[in-house]
Amino acid sequence: xxxxxxxxxxxxxxxxxxxxxxxxxxxxxxxxxxxxxxxxxxxxxxxxxxxxxxxxxxxxxxxxxxxxxxxxxxxxxxxxxxxxxxxxxxxxxxxxxxxxxxxxxxxxxxxxxxxxxxxxxxxxxxxxxxxxxxxxxxxxxxxxxxxxxxxxxxxxxxxxxxxxxxxxxxxxxxxxxxxxxxxxxx
Numbered sequence: 186x187x188x189x190x191x192x193x194x195x196x197x198x199x200x201x202x203x204x205x206x207x208x209x210x211x212x213x214x215x216x217x218x219x220x221x222x223x224x225x226x227x228x229x230x231x232x233x234x235x236x237x238x239x240x241x242x243x244x245x246x247x248x249x250x251x252x253x254x255x256x257x258x259x260x261x262x263x264x265x266x267x268x269x270x271x272x273x274x275x276x277x278x279x280x281x282x283x284x285x286x287x288x289x290x291x292x293x294x295x296x297x298x299x300x301x302x303x304x305x306x307x308x309x310x311x312x313x314x315x316x317x318x319x320x321x322x323x324x325x326x327x328x329x330x331x332x333x334x335x336x337x338x339x340x341x342x343x344x345x346x347x348x349x350x351x352x353x354x355x356x357x358x359x360x361x362x363x364x365x366x367x368x369x370x371x
Contacts, residue, residue: 190270190282193250196243202232207282208289213254215293217265219355222259223297224252231296258354266350267343278334280322283343285318290350299357306356312349319346 193206204212213228220227225248229236232247239247250268257265269282294313301310319342 186318190268192246193268194270196246200233200239200243204232204289205282205285207242207267207269207286208292210250210254211286211289211291212293212296213251213289214258214265214267215290215295216297217255217258217293218290218350218357219290219294219297219299221358231303258351259358263351265354267347267350269343271315276332276339278337283339284320284322287316287346288320290316291320309353309356312353315349317345 190206193209196202197205197209202209212231216223216228216231226236228251229239229244229247233239254265267283267286269286270279272279272306291313299305299315
């Protein structure tokens, strides 16, 4: 089960981070997708000016998020989940968090020095382009909060981002294949 959004959001506010929970999780997800299993300290250095000053309880909570995210992305169950506010929050709050998540993801892949272009699979470039567009989206508060169409669009967009993230991870983190020289004959 994913660490609750509210816990990480509180930690971000308490520690006066430049990022909220959604953006922090996006950074981590982008970093893992682009660089593979990185040391959790690499992620923390993107969030904190001085990782040595992180409270032990905060570090344990962030380490739990790191482990869960690694497990979800690398697992076979397709269980990756975006860290976003619960459905009880307003659609505008959830949409803003979704754009923050995308912005964080883009920062994470950039921090991992992922170079976009023809060397990447077309579907990866396309998804990253889409995430760039989503990260710049603006949600107007005057839109009807009870609008089922807007709610459905949000859910579809969230699912697209979730599935796209898993696809990027799968495409970029191809398991190492044994070389033909390493074949063992019996």
